[in-house]
Amino acid sequence: xxxxxxxxxxxxxxxxxxxxxxxxxxxxxxxxxxxxxxxxxxxxxxxxxxxxxxxxxxxxxxxxxxxxxxxxxxxxxxxxxxxxxxxxxxxxxxxxxxxxxxxxxxxxxxxxxxxxxxxxxxxxxxxxxxxxxxxxxxxxxxxxxxxxxxxxxxxxxxxxxxxxxxxxxxxxxxxxxxxxxxxxxxxxxxxxxxxxxxxxxxxxxxxxxxxxxxxxxxxxxxxxxxxxxxxxxxxxxxxxxxxxxxxxxxxxx
Amino acid sequence: xxxxxxxxxxxxxxxxxxxxxxxxxxxxxxxxxxxxxxxxxxxxxxxxxxxxxxxxxxxxxxxxxxxxxxxxxxxxxxxxxxxxxxxxxxxxxxxxxxxxxxxxxxxxxxxxxxxxxxxxxxxxxxxxxxxxxxxxxxxxxxxxxxxxxxxxxxxxxxxxxxxxxxxxxxxxxxxxxxxxxxxxxxxxxxxxxxxxxxxxxxxxxxxxxxxxxxxxxxxxxxxxxxxxxxxxxxxxxxxxxxxxxxxxxxxxxxxxxxxxxxxxxxxxxxxxxxxxxxxxxxxxxxxxxxxxxxxxxxxxxx
Amino acid sequence: xxxxxxxxxxxxxxxxxxxxxxxxxxxxxxxxxxxxxxxxxxxxxxxxxxxxxxxxxxxxxxxxxxxxxxxxxxxxxxxxxxxxxxxxxxxxxxxxxxxxxxxxxxxxxxxxxxxxxxxxxxxxxxxxxxxxxxxxxxxxxxxxxxxxxxxxxxxxxxxxxxxxxxxxxxxxxxxxxxxxxxxxxxxxxxxxxxxxxxxxxxxxxxxxxxxxxxxxxxxxxxxxxxxxxxxxxxxxxxxxxxxxxxxxxxxxxxxxxxxxxxxxxxxxxxxxxxxxxxxxxxx
Ligand SMILES: Nc1ncnc2c1ncn2[C@@H]1O[C@H](COP(=O)(O)OP(=O)(O)OP(=O)(O)O)[C@@H](O)[C@H]1O
Ligand SMILES: [Mg+2]
Numbered sequence: 001x002x003x004x005x006x007x008x009x010x011x012x013x014x015x016x017x018x019x020x021x022x023x024x025x026x027x028x029x030x031x032x033x034x035x036x037x038x039x040x041x042x043x044x045x046x047x048x049x050x051x052x053x054x055x056x057x058x059x060x061x062x063x064x065x066x067x068x069x070x071x072x073x074x075x076x077x078x079x080x081x082x083x084x085x086x087x088x089x090x091x092x093x094x095x096x097x098x099x100x101x102x103x104x105x106x107x108x109x110x111x112x113x114x115x116x117x118x119x120x121x122x123x124x125x126x127x128x129x130x131x132x133x134x135x136x137x138x139x140x141x142x143x144x145x146x147x148x149x150x151x152x153x154x155x156x157x158x159x160x161x162x163x164x165x166x167x168x169x170x171x172x173x174x175x176x177x178x179x180x181x182x183x184x185x186x187x188x189x190x191x192x193x194x195x196x197x198x199x200x201x202x203x204x205x206x207x208x209x210x211x212x213x214x215x216x217x218x219x220x221x222x223x224x225x226x227x228x229x230x231x232x233x234x235x236x237x238x239x240x241x242x243x244x245x246x247x248x249x250x251x252x253x
Numbered sequence: 254x255x256x257x258x259x260x261x262x263x264x265x266x267x268x269x270x271x272x273x274x275x276x277x278x279x280x281x282x283x284x285x286x287x288x289x290x291x292x293x294x295x296x297x298x299x300x301x302x303x304x305x306x307x308x309x310x311x312x313x314x315x316x317x318x319x320x321x322x323x324x325x326x327x328x329x330x331x332x333x334x335x336x337x338x339x340x341x342x343x344x345x346x347x348x349x350x351x352x353x354x355x356x357x358x359x360x361x362x363x364x365x366x367x368x369x370x371x372x373x374x375x376x377x378x379x380x381x382x383x384x385x386x387x388x389x390x391x392x393x394x395x396x397x398x399x400x401x402x403x404x405x406x407x408x409x410x411x412x413x414x415x416x417x418x419x420x421x422x423x424x425x426x427x428x429x430x431x432x433x434x435x436x437x438x439x440x441x442x443x444x445x446x447x448x449x450x451x452x453x454x455x456x457x458x459x460x461x462x463x464x465x466x467x468x469x470x471x472x473x474x475x476x477x478x479x480x481x482x483x484x485x486x487x488x489x490x491x492x493x494x495x496x497x498x499x500x501x502x503x504x505x506x507x508x509x510x511x512x513x514x515x516x517x518x519x520x521x522x523x524x525x526x527x528x529x530x531x532x533x534x535x536x537x538x539x540x541x542x543x544x545x546x547x548x549x550x551x552x553x554x555x
Numbered sequence: 556x557x558x559x560x561x562x563x564x565x566x567x568x569x570x571x572x573x574x575x576x577x578x579x580x581x582x583x584x585x586x587x588x589x590x591x592x593x594x595x596x597x598x599x600x601x602x603x604x605x606x607x608x609x610x611x612x613x614x615x616x617x618x619x620x621x622x623x624x625x626x627x628x629x630x631x632x633x634x635x636x637x638x639x640x641x642x643x644x645x646x647x648x649x650x651x652x653x654x655x656x657x658x659x660x661x662x663x664x665x666x667x668x669x670x671x672x673x674x675x676x677x678x679x680x681x682x683x684x685x686x687x688x689x690x691x692x693x694x695x696x697x698x699x700x701x702x703x704x705x706x707x708x709x710x711x712x713x714x715x716x717x718x719x720x721x722x723x724x725x726x727x728x729x730x731x732x733x734x735x736x737x738x739x740x741x742x743x744x745x746x747x748x749x750x751x752x753x754x755x756x757x758x759x760x761x762x763x764x765x766x767x768x769x770x771x772x773x774x775x776x777x778x779x780x781x782x783x784x785x786x787x788x789x790x791x792x793x794x795x796x797x798x799x800x801x802x803x804x805x806x807x808x809x810x811x812x813x814x815x816x817x818x819x820x821x822x823x824x825x826x827x828x829x830x831x832x833x834x835x836x837x838x
Pocket of ligand 1: 015046
């Protein structure tokens with residue numbers, strides 16, 4: 001069994017004639033937190049969305065190269081992106097619970113639409129997912145109320161629970177705390193740490209402090225290029241590249 | 254993957270249903286009017302006789318009637334619509350303006366037969382007793398104001414149509430006014446703090462959109478059927494003899510004679526009229542749509 | 556001194572301008588209020604139990620009601636909705652969810668144009684296509700009403716779906732839910748209010764349509780007796796009754812007008828209030 005969950009090989013990507021990522025090579029370790037850092041517009045979100053084939057849904061988007069998940073190139077023509085996405089959950093910058101849908105259904109819908117009908121199983125998974133994100137005690141009496149009624153931090157945790165319910169092996173997070181208040185952010189961060197115990201996490205962050213707090217590995221992007229990557233200790237204590245140093249010290253970004 | 258394909262092609266099929274219906278509509282109207290087309294050809298458009306008894310049909314008076322009546326209704330409606338839109342946008346507090354806007358938009362949804370009923374039983378008698386008769390007693394020596402006064406007629410018809418298209422033109426004008434950029438409005442304010450200047454500059458700015466709005470209103474007026482048929486008097490003539498005279502339009506003749514049409518050529522001629530009506534309204538709508546589309550594109554680029 | 560005069564003149568012009576605008580408002584509002592007032596005051600006396608329960612009287616006969624017209628109108632609208640709502644929703648889905656395809660802007664344009672075609676012409680189309688083959692019938696009438704509904708439901712569905720943020724779809728995809736399930740069970744659900752609004756508006760529109768009814772099934776005053784036969788219709792009855800010389804029919808015309816006016820106002824105002832409330836919530 002390889003230590004790497006995802007291996008990105010020679011990936012370039014963009015929108016129409018625009019090149020946004022150039023020849024990226026990166027190995028994402030199993031059951032660790034990999035933080036993707038870089039200034040605005042450096043291609044972090046694009047990179048993340050390539051890993052679960054969301055990128056290609058944007059009109060005009062293109063991608064080249066290979067992304068290998070558990071030994072399978074997910075861009076192989078025979079591969080069904082829907083099945084890939086089942087293995088890779090995603091959490092977005094802004095909490096986005098499904099509208100007009102109860103808290104319960106928000107968590108259960110992924111299972112329901114994937115064919116799981118048994119009420120007991122559903123109840124059980126909903127409960128466990130909400131427990132992991134620490135929401136169960138807060139909402140257990142309000143499961144039928146719309147998910148959009150919750151506070152921003154609660155909504156984001158609901159979205160994480162929703163992703164957890166289908167039991168993904170990888171969770172991608174695109175600046176999951178940037179729209180939240182500091183306390184909610186901290187709650188999410190400790191949750192991320194907990195999730196990494198048996199899942200692979202790739203988290204995009206603008207916030208150097210957050211990367212320092214969370215990351216096992218760090219990849220630093222700048223203008224579409226992967227400037228530097230490696231264990232967090234090395235990148236933060238002894239960056240090899242001047243741009244990385246500047247970014248870590250807060251001089252750019 | 255498979256489900257997605259089915260889904261895509263199913264929804265596409267129904268979207269194409271609209272396109273297919275549109276093409277079939279043109280074809281079926283042509284087919285329905287084939288008898289009249291083969292008998293009268295294009296001279297149907299310039300013939301001035303409508304004689305069901307002898308099977309002779311021509312549409313010129315109806316075409317003129319339609320043009321005059323719809324232009325008149327636009328003439329009545331446009332200034333009122335602009336005025337109402339300006340009041341809504343510039344003069345009234347937001348809450349009242351919103352409520353009023355809902356009322357006006359709702360009036361666009363009131364069935365045309367209700368406008369017709371009101372035109373026939375309320376407006377026409379009122380105009381006959383209190384307006385037309387007074388005008389006749391004052392200006393009766395001018396041919397334009399002489400002749401019989403029934404209350405119903407093409408002038409009354411134009412007024413009812415004007416009422417019906419005002420909500421449409423007002424709604425578009427209001428939206429255009431609300432979309433005028435602040436920079437333009439500020440330029441107006443710098444000329445002096447008067448609402449009049451502001452209003453005039455905004456109107457000038459939205460002129461192309463206003464033109465399109467007028468065309469939309471015109472298209473609606475041309476196609477409007479039941480109300481006009483109820484108040485125009487339904488008399489086939491090349492020109493009315495006075496302002497108060499009865500007349501006919503393309504749509505009115507269909508409504509008024511369709512159920513009486515007893516033989517194929519008669520029916521076919523009425524469908525032919527529908528075909529002409531379609532051609533005119535399509536031209537008007539398409540021009541209006543293109544103008545709106547270009548207007549929004551130009552504005553979007555700035 | 557001179558300056559003062561100029562200023563005064565300017566203020567005067569401004570006032571005159573305001574007055575002209577207010578006049579425009581009044582010129583429009585007076586007839587509108589008159590329409591509502593006259594319909595209510597002339598329609599109300601016609602409304603009694605007989606009006607809703609008795610069939611349409613023959614020309615010149617006293618009494619009677621519009622019961623079979625109510626039945627016929629309900630049947631026509633139900634049939635039209637049966638075609639119009641699914642077709643409109645599905646095509647709206649295509650235009651919104653596959654908007655990256657070039658063909659959609661063409662279809663959207665045709666749809667807008669179709670929306671603007673006068674209803675009498677839609678009626679004539681249905682007449683040539685259906686009534687000419689099977690005779691004046693509720694089928695032909697409902698088909699024409701459906702064609703009037705479809706562009707409205709399509710446009711509203713498309714706009715409502717577009718309001719659902721892209722990240723909602725992406726969140727569903729990243730749960731491994733295929734696009735078709737995402738659209739039907741998640742996106743459509745989020746857009747449901749807007750779509751219902753559009754459906755109510757389109758029903759409000761066809762409930763008052765009389766021109767297409769006239770040319771597809773004509774006037775009829777009996778009960779429903781088969782899809783290939785005509786039914787009675789409230790809106791068309793107003794036209795027929797109003798143009799007749801019979802007092803009793805004219806009375807029924809006003810009564811019917813009042814009922815339709817109330818229905819149309821409700822069908823127009825309820826969805827607008829729903830939309831207002833939604834806006835407030837999004838703000
Ligand atoms: N849908 C799109 N169409 C065209 N260009 C896009 C699109 N999305 C992103 N881009 C471009 O791709 C580049 C990278 O964008 P991306 O969102 O990946 O950056 P990012 O690092 O996530 O930035 P941020 O920190 O602001 O989220 C930017 O220059 C952006 O303008
Ligand atoms: Mg980003």
